[in-house]
Amino acid sequence: MGPGHLVVVGASLAGLRAVEAARKDGFDGRITLVGAERHLPYDRPPLSKEFLDATGEQGTMPAFRTEEVLRADLGVELLLGTPATFLDTRNRAVGVGGQSIGYDALVIATGSTARQLPGMRGLDGVHTLRTVDDAVAVRRALDTGARTVVIGAGFIGAETAAAARKRGLDVVVVEAQPTPLVRAVGETMGGALASLHLRHGTDLRCGVSVTALEGEGRIERVRLSDGTALDADLVVVGAGAVPATDWLEGSGLTLDNGVVCDETLFTGAEGVYAAGDVARWHNPLFDRPMRLEHWTSAAEQGALAARNALNPAAARGYSTVPYFWSDQYDTRIQFVGIPEADEISVVDGDIERDHRGVALYRAGDRLVGALAVNRPTEIMKYRGLITRGASWADALTFAQTRRKARETAHA
Amino acid sequence: MKIIVDRTKCTGLGICESLAPEVFEVDDAGDLVLKTETVPAGTLADVEEAIAGCPTEALRLES
Structure with a gap:
């Protein structure tokens, strides 16, 4: 043109x-x-x-x-x-x-x-976290030592909780689903990653929803569907976008x-x-x-x-293997592909126990996804395999080769 | 053409490795390793894509 x-x-x-x-x-x-x-x-x-x-x-x-x-x-x-x-x-x-x-x-x-929650408008101390203005407001509240409640245990919620814990603040994370990160990495691995919060002293409550945000002009407490009331100075809503x-x-x-x-x-x-x-x-x-x-x-x-x-x-088409990462506490979580799978197999390490390992996702006879937790050298190799349409069998063979090489290197 | 990594910016996210695996690899510690310091024949387009794709803008080429 x-x-x-x-x-x-x-x-x-x-x-x-x-x-x-x-x-x-x-x-x-x-x-x-x-x-x-x-x-x-x-x-x-x-x-x-x-x-x-x-x-x-x-x-x-x-x-x-x-x-x-x-x-x-x-x-x-x-x-x-x-x-x-x-x-x-x-x-x-x-x-x-x-x-x-x-x-x-x-x-x-x-x-x-960022998706808003009903009742959050007009209450000071309740924020989503999407824009730099949001982030400045959240940071100011953390600076004052706010008792923090995070609504939603997705990546924004988890990263915010990690930031609050890093400052030694008390944090409760409320997640309506039975496990965190279901949409991002699937239920099994979401469950395995929940242990990260526990290890770092974050109070994670899954399977409960928020019924009310209460306070006179400013947030004072969060009411949950199980009857609990959580005192709060800061509420961060991580309910998706x-x-x-x-x-x-x-x-x-x-x-x-x-x-x-x-x-x-x-x-x-x-x-x-x-x-x-x-x-x-x-x-x-x-x-x-x-x-x-x-x-x-x-x-x-x-x-x-x-x-x-x-x-x-x-005009050219856009074809990609989705990739995202998240840094929570001292852990880097990386995911390539899609999490909807017929089978998920941990091929390296123990993600739940050690927060270190690789899980592969199978749909039909194809490799469609890979999760790496504190395994930064592995993740892009699987992105390559997914891009090339690798079969599940080939992916497992490759994983075995990688694991053996690692064991030899550490022997 | 020489590939330069700004170590103060790189956080080892690995996008470069997925775009040009013959040049870039993130190691076990999460640090970026250059498999070669100069652009191998036939990989310039991939390397340029890797440079453009770096979320921390840690990569550049020097002639």
Whole structure:
């Protein structure tokens, strides 16, 4: 495409990668980057990890690029603190802050927003943890030694609990499911990883739900379905995220747990592609629609969506083995692939007892997933196997070779 | 072309290893090992993808 106007809605990782890819490929038209938050694009994974470990005002926002780099070097017009309000595909325009901005190519990268709990609005001391503003508020509360209750034992919840324990604070984690991390790693391994909390003095309560958040203007206690009342100064809600598609209602795009796209991230409206948490696209590698909330896919999809939007005739598909990581206490948890499996086999170590090991996930006769706990040298080898469509038998043979090599090295 | 790792930034997440396994490997301790310091023939595109894919922006090329 010759010079034209590329509009990228969403100024986080996927949006940033979209504008960078466009410039890298030599696009010399106009680029506008629209962001709902007032901040420059920043990195989210640290927010529930090292960002929470800093105290006071130390520990700065993990911005990807300076404003000067974005404006001067990349030639990007920034519209920050101004969420997009509508998309008009017929007239090729996006509504931003009361005006209508025309586009020739559009990348939708509005991400997801943290799921709220009923009754949390209007109560001080209750936070989700998604944005840097959220993280600053949570960190301030931790600085004052808050009695902390975390709702949801997913990754955000677990990492927040770990940060509070690192400061020696009392933490209760409340999880409605019988085990943590069910959606991320499946029930068996979620159960094995629950022992991490116990070992580090976090009070984990599974199978109970929150019935009320109580307090006069500020949180005082959390009531649970088993009748317990937990005193709290800080409540962090880690109840998952929902794709930010409200502004696209009535746009004609297909919205179904995200913006529905084909393999190439194309939404079906001319010139319009989607990337990151908001995109639900067809992943050819697993032959199914997926919506991922992972760093790697947001970065890769952002770049590809811009390239495809600017050159639809040469659009390429996006195929990936999902990858995410989490740092909790002193443990690194890494997962590749998908957790829906017919069988899960621990092929190395003892995850529940030692918090160290590898588990493989089988669907049919294929390897579809791998979990590594404090086994950083193993994980990407399995990502390679999954990418190549390795059979279950081959994966087990490979695991045996790895285990033998490890035993020999330590003999 | 020489591959440079900024050890103050790298946290061993391994995305580089999955994109260019002939060049990068995370070891048992979680540290990144360069199997070669220069880009092997035919792997430049993979190495460039690995550099772009690094979440901590710890990798670069030096000519």
